Structures are given as C-alpha cells and as structure tokens.
Amino acid sequence: MLDVRNLSASYPGGFALRDISFQICNPQMTGIIGPNGSGKSTLLKALCADLDSTGNIQLDGTDLRKARPLERARKVAVVPQSIEKIPVSVLEFVLAGRTPFKKWHQLTYSEADKVLAWEKLEEVGLLRNFDKKTLASKNMDELSGGERQLAAIAQALCQQPRLLLLDEPTANLDLCHQVEILRVLEQSLQKHGILMLMVIHDINLASAFCSRLLCLSHGSIVAEGETGKVIDKKLLESVYKTGLCILPHPRDGHPMVFPEI
Amino acid sequence: MKRKFATWIGGSSFVMLLCLAFSVSLGESPLWPWIWPDLDRESLEYTILTQLRLPRSLTALCIGGMLSMSGSILQGLFKNPLVEPYTLGVSGGASLGVALAFLCGFVQTKGSSGSSLFAFAGAMAVSAILLFYHKRHPGTNNLLLAGIMLSILCSAATTLLLSLSTPENMTQILYWTMGSLENNTPDQAFRLLFVALSGLILGILFSQRVNILNFGGGTARHLGINTTVLVPALLLLTALLTALCVSQAGIIGFVGLVVPHVSRRLAGSDYRLLIPLSFIGGGIFLLFCDLIAKTIIHPGQLPVGVVCGILGGSLFIYLLLKPQKTQDA
Structure with missing residues (x-):
C-alpha cells in the first residue's frame, strides 16, 4: 500500500506541492491529471526523492523519504518522459534494472538476471519487433522513440518494483505507440500486481486505462477517486x-x- | 562480452608490452632485449637500462594510462566528449603552484621534488574548490562550468606570475609546462606504477557505475546509485591521478582527450572495457610519443608534451573528419 500524508515540496520560486494526501491500496493504474504547472511531475519527483519534500510517504511500511537510494530502488521504479539516445545495447540497458540487487563491485549480471531481462523484453513486446539475436546487438540509439520507451518499461519491470512511477510515458508518441505502451502497462499490472502511478496529459487515454485518477491544480489535489467520478x-x-x-x-x-471549440 | 573483453585487453596489452620493450631498447644507442640477460651489473649499459630508460618508460606508461583513464571516466561522468582531465582546471592549478614556487624562491630547478610538491598542491587545491562547489551546487553542468572558469583564472594568474618572474625562472616554468618524463628514479617509477595500477583497479570497480551514470543522473538515482557519493568519489579519483601525473611530468595534453575517443570508437561505450582499454591505450600513446621525442632530433630531445600535442591534435582532427557510427560519451 502506498500511503502519502501531508506531502509538501517547494522549488526556489515558491510552493510546488501543498499538503498532498492519498492512498493506493490495490494493484491498479492511477493516473495523475491536471493542467500544465499543476504539480503532476513534481509529485512524482517528490515520491521518488528527486525533490526534497516534507510529509510522509509510506510504501508497505517503508518510509520512502528516509530510505537510502538502493533500498528505494528495490521497491520503486521510475519510467521517465523520454529516454536519451545512448550507445548502449538494449539488453544491457534493460539489465541495468537489476543494479539495485547487485553488489557494488559486481561487474557482470548473473544468468538469472539475463533470463529475467529477456522475459521483460518479451513482455513489453520488443521481441515481436526484433528477433533475439538482432535485439542483443542493437543499441538504444538505433531504436525509435516508442521502442526506447518500451525498453525503459522493460528496465523498470526488471527492478521487480512494488510501485511503478511513470512520467507521461506516452508523451511525443504516435497514437499506435501510446495505446501499445498503455496496454503493456495494463498487462504487467495484472500479471505482477504492481501499484502504478502515472502522470498523463491525455484525459481520454487516462479515462480508458486508469481505474483511479488524482486531479491536481496549483499543487493541490482537487479531486481523487474512481475515473468515472x-x-x-x-x-x-x-x-x-x-x-x-x-x-x-x-x-x-x-x-x-x-x-468546446 | 567476455570474449570481446579478452580479445581487446589481451591484444592491447601485448602491443603495450611491445612498445615498452621498444621504448626501453631505443635511445642514444640501442640496447635490444636479447642482450639484457648478458649485461654486466657493473656496466654502463646496465645502469642506463635500469636507472634511466626503464624508469622513463614506466613513467610514460603510467602517466599515459592514468591521464587517459581519467579522461574516459570524466567523459562518462559529464556525458561530454570534450572533457579531459585538464578541463576542470587541475593542470591550471598545478601550473600556478609551480609558478608560485619559483617566484617565491622555494624551488630553483624544474626537476626538483619541490616543484612536484607545489604542482600537486596546486592541482589538489583546485580539485578541493570544485568538490566544495559541487557539494553546494550539485549538477554536472554547473561543475563543468566552474572547472572551466577556475582553469581560466589559474591560467591568468600564472601568466601574471610569469610576467613578474626573472628570465631564468620564466624559462624554467615554461619548460615545466611543456612536460617531461625525465628525472624519475627507479623507486619513483615503481611507486608511480603501484599508484597507477591501484587507480586502474578502482577505475574498473567503478566502471559499471559509470555505465549507469551515462544513462543520466536521474535514471542512475532511480536505479539505486547514490550519485551524491559516486560523483565526488569519481572526481576525487580522477583529480588525484591527474594531480600526480602533472606533478611528475608537467602538462602533457591530449592523451586524456584523444585516447578515450579512439578506444570508444574501436571497442564501444561499455566502460567496463573502455576504462582498462583507455589505460592501456594511453600508455601505448605516451610511450610512442616519448619514443619520437627522444629519437627524432637525435642526439637532442623534444619535450614530450609538444609531441603529444602535435600527434594527439592531428589524430583528433582526423577523427572529427571521419564519419561517426555512434554518438560519443
């Protein structure tokens, strides 16, 4: 269970989040909606400790604000808005999701980690686009934006997180890739029982895929509940x-x- | 991966040993490896080999390796292919330290241990300022800008001190800045080898973390990397190695910029391979430059820093003109 109580955060210019409280109890896709500048991405940053905050963030009894980065990464995975073009093989990129479970001096990944990485690549559908041999030799900078996003989701799933935070995972993608990514997330949610919190601008996609919504305005929650409500x-x-x-x-x-136009 | 690693490291180590053998053998009169076992311990040739050539070649190998490895780590850390160990002002700080030492009369000749000490102190002072700045203003872009500004400040201060120096001191300081691999005793060379190998082991241990840092600072944090510890640790490691290089051999430019580039083009961007390969490549490059410096105008010698600059600069321009398959750093 994710239990957020009285979460506030600020940038040097002023308050960005004010007294945010909500809970996510069941494995479900929760969307965060709201206009630009309402604090959606800031909320995600505060939850993954990219931004200093006050208040309480408990995930299954662990205080995420006080947790060390390694401890946090074993429970929380983050998929950013876009993935840079980096000259790293897709397999190595996905395997990096096992980093929180490796010893600091361990230079290679175990066979079990590699099996898991291939499983996740298959789960997100990248093995439908490429065969295993091609994908093993492909670099991240040779993939399209949508494929890189799928690889980032595979990396996050490789972390086997309890909570998955997604910052506009469908931004800058065409309709086909938007739906593909949200379907992949929906299937992973059902398969692994992950709590998902996703910033999403497109209210219609949020309505189609999210079972709960948080609506933010000026850094505060103005509505929370089932999507229909x-x-x-x-x-x-x-x-x-x-x-x-x-x-x-x-x-x-x-x-x-x-x-209304 | 294991096969690629073994091929590159095995192959480059073999080339490095060949270069080392050549470097030790060639000089005013050649002393080829097959006569080494027969040399009398009291002979002049034996003394030249063990007291002059071997320390000089080992120094070249270690300094080339450390500068190049530091360059590859910094390029990964800053995700910027133009960063090299001297970009952050370490060499500027060392030059300022040496200029101060000469001006204040603490040091009279460039080869003395005093100049090494002041160079090391200057380099570490700049690194300490940068680390302090990084603690207060996290972010690699801020750090890079601060480093460049410190470098410019140190350079201006050195020029000011040069203008206030006597002609003798000015010559000594200028000659120091050109870089030289002479004046190292066998003991100093072996100590340097020990430090270089320790640095290499640390670099390899950090290599997987540098790979993750290369995904971006945010992603690295989300994958459990404590960037507030890792970034200063990497900066400290590279600053120490660079300060040691500069204090031992003066300013030898381009090794830390060109060799990581060539290594990346040849073997890819995996830092687990790139860091040791850069080390070996840097050693080979500086051994080769030193070989040219000590033989091309025989019986005279060129400053090795000048040869490095000319060869490194030409190689870099060639790389820039050549079409690139993947993006850098």
Missing part, C-alpha cells in the same frame, strides 16, 4: 479553465472529454 464536466472545466463536452465512448461507455 473524477471526469466530471464542472470539475474539469474549473481546473482546465475551458468549456468541455463529456460524451460516453460508443463501445464501452467510458467518459470521453472534448474541448
């Missing part, structure tokens, strides 16, 4: 400061949000 015309109009139209999806009826 948070996607409320009045609430979203006040948060996004624009007229919105909410319609049910023709197939399964989940709410779809359109701006």
Whole structure:
C-alpha cells in the first residue's frame, strides 16, 4: 500500500506541492491529471526523492523519504518522459534494472538476471519487433522513440518494483505507440500486481486505462477517486479553465472529454 | 562480452608490452632485449637500462594510462566528449603552484621534488574548490562550468606570475609546462606504477557505475546509485591521478582527450572495457610519443608534451573528419 500524508515540496520560486494526501491500496493504474504547472511531475519527483519534500510517504511500511537510494530502488521504479539516445545495447540497458540487487563491485549480471531481462523484453513486446539475436546487438540509439520507451518499461519491470512511477510515458508518441505502451502497462499490472502511478496529459487515454485518477491544480489535489467520478464536466472545466463536452465512448461507455471549440 | 573483453585487453596489452620493450631498447644507442640477460651489473649499459630508460618508460606508461583513464571516466561522468582531465582546471592549478614556487624562491630547478610538491598542491587545491562547489551546487553542468572558469583564472594568474618572474625562472616554468618524463628514479617509477595500477583497479570497480551514470543522473538515482557519493568519489579519483601525473611530468595534453575517443570508437561505450582499454591505450600513446621525442632530433630531445600535442591534435582532427557510427560519451 502506498500511503502519502501531508506531502509538501517547494522549488526556489515558491510552493510546488501543498499538503498532498492519498492512498493506493490495490494493484491498479492511477493516473495523475491536471493542467500544465499543476504539480503532476513534481509529485512524482517528490515520491521518488528527486525533490526534497516534507510529509510522509509510506510504501508497505517503508518510509520512502528516509530510505537510502538502493533500498528505494528495490521497491520503486521510475519510467521517465523520454529516454536519451545512448550507445548502449538494449539488453544491457534493460539489465541495468537489476543494479539495485547487485553488489557494488559486481561487474557482470548473473544468468538469472539475463533470463529475467529477456522475459521483460518479451513482455513489453520488443521481441515481436526484433528477433533475439538482432535485439542483443542493437543499441538504444538505433531504436525509435516508442521502442526506447518500451525498453525503459522493460528496465523498470526488471527492478521487480512494488510501485511503478511513470512520467507521461506516452508523451511525443504516435497514437499506435501510446495505446501499445498503455496496454503493456495494463498487462504487467495484472500479471505482477504492481501499484502504478502515472502522470498523463491525455484525459481520454487516462479515462480508458486508469481505474483511479488524482486531479491536481496549483499543487493541490482537487479531486481523487474512481475515473468515472473524477471526469466530471464542472470539475474539469474549473481546473482546465475551458468549456468541455463529456460524451460516453460508443463501445464501452467510458467518459470521453472534448474541448468546446 | 567476455570474449570481446579478452580479445581487446589481451591484444592491447601485448602491443603495450611491445612498445615498452621498444621504448626501453631505443635511445642514444640501442640496447635490444636479447642482450639484457648478458649485461654486466657493473656496466654502463646496465645502469642506463635500469636507472634511466626503464624508469622513463614506466613513467610514460603510467602517466599515459592514468591521464587517459581519467579522461574516459570524466567523459562518462559529464556525458561530454570534450572533457579531459585538464578541463576542470587541475593542470591550471598545478601550473600556478609551480609558478608560485619559483617566484617565491622555494624551488630553483624544474626537476626538483619541490616543484612536484607545489604542482600537486596546486592541482589538489583546485580539485578541493570544485568538490566544495559541487557539494553546494550539485549538477554536472554547473561543475563543468566552474572547472572551466577556475582553469581560466589559474591560467591568468600564472601568466601574471610569469610576467613578474626573472628570465631564468620564466624559462624554467615554461619548460615545466611543456612536460617531461625525465628525472624519475627507479623507486619513483615503481611507486608511480603501484599508484597507477591501484587507480586502474578502482577505475574498473567503478566502471559499471559509470555505465549507469551515462544513462543520466536521474535514471542512475532511480536505479539505486547514490550519485551524491559516486560523483565526488569519481572526481576525487580522477583529480588525484591527474594531480600526480602533472606533478611528475608537467602538462602533457591530449592523451586524456584523444585516447578515450579512439578506444570508444574501436571497442564501444561499455566502460567496463573502455576504462582498462583507455589505460592501456594511453600508455601505448605516451610511450610512442616519448619514443619520437627522444629519437627524432637525435642526439637532442623534444619535450614530450609538444609531441603529444602535435600527434594527439592531428589524430583528433582526423577523427572529427571521419564519419561517426555512434554518438560519443
């Protein structure tokens, strides 16, 4: 269980997060929505200790704020918004997810780690695009943006985390890769029972894939709960400061949000 | 990986030993390895071999190795292919230390241990300022800028001291900045070898961490790397090795920039291989430069730093003109 209590954080310019409290109890995909500058990515930074904060962040009884980086990395994995083009083989990149479990002077990965890395590469679907031999010799700078993002998810899954934090994992990707990545995450969630917290700008994708939503505005939570309850015309109009139209999806009826033009 | 590692390290070590043998053998009169066992311990040749050539060649090997390995670690740490051990002002600090020593009259000749001590102190003073700065302002970009500024400041201060020096002192300081591998006793050379090998072992132990740092500081932290400890530790290691090199041999440029580049192009960006390969490559490069420096204008000698600059600069321009397959650092 992730239990966040009275979390506040600030940048030199002023407060970025004010008194944030929420809980994630079951393995589920929780989306963080809100306009630009509302504190979504800052919340993620505070949760993974990239930003100094006050308050309490407990994950299954461990205080994440006070945990050492190694201890934290054994429980929490982070997928950033974009992955740099680095001249490292895809397999080595994914294997790096085992770093928190290696001794500091250990230079190579065990066979078990390699088996796990291939499993995760298969799980995220990269072995559908390339055969094993090609992928073993491919470098990260030879992959497309979407494929690099899938490799980053495979690396995070290799950490076998309890909590997976994702900062706009579908940003700058085409529709096909957006859906592919969210489906991969959905399947991993069901398979491994991970708690997932994802910053997502696209409310329609959030509505389709997230079972719970946190809506942030000016560094505070303005709404929290099941997706259907948070996607409320009045609430979203006040948060996004624009007229919105909410319609049910023709197939399964989940709410779809359109701006009034 | 294991096969690639064995091929590169085995092959380059063999070339390094060949270069070492050549370097020890060649000089004013050649002393080839097959006559070494027959040399009389009291003979002049034996003394030349053990007291002059072997220490000089070992010094070249160690200094080339340490500078090049430091360069590859720093390029990984800063994710910047233009960083070399001298970029952060270590050489500037050493030059300033030596210039101060001469100006204040603590040192009279460039080969004395006093100049080495002042060079080391100057280099470490700059490194200490940088480490202190890094503690207060984390971030490698800030650190790089601070290093460049310190380097410029030290260079300006050295020029100021040069302008206030006597012509004799000015010559000594200028000659020191050109770099030289002479004046090392066998004891000093073996001590340097011990430090270089210890540095190499530490570099190899850190290599996997440098690989992860190369993914980006944020990713490294998320993978459990304590960057607030690792970054200063790597800076301290490279600063110590560079300060030792500069104090022993003056300023020998380009080794720490060119050799890591060549090694990366040849063997890829895995620092587990790149760090030892850079060390061996740096040793080979400096042995080769020293061989040219001591034989090309025989019976005279060129400053090895000058040969390194000319060869390294030409090689670097060639690398820049050659199409690149993967991105650097």
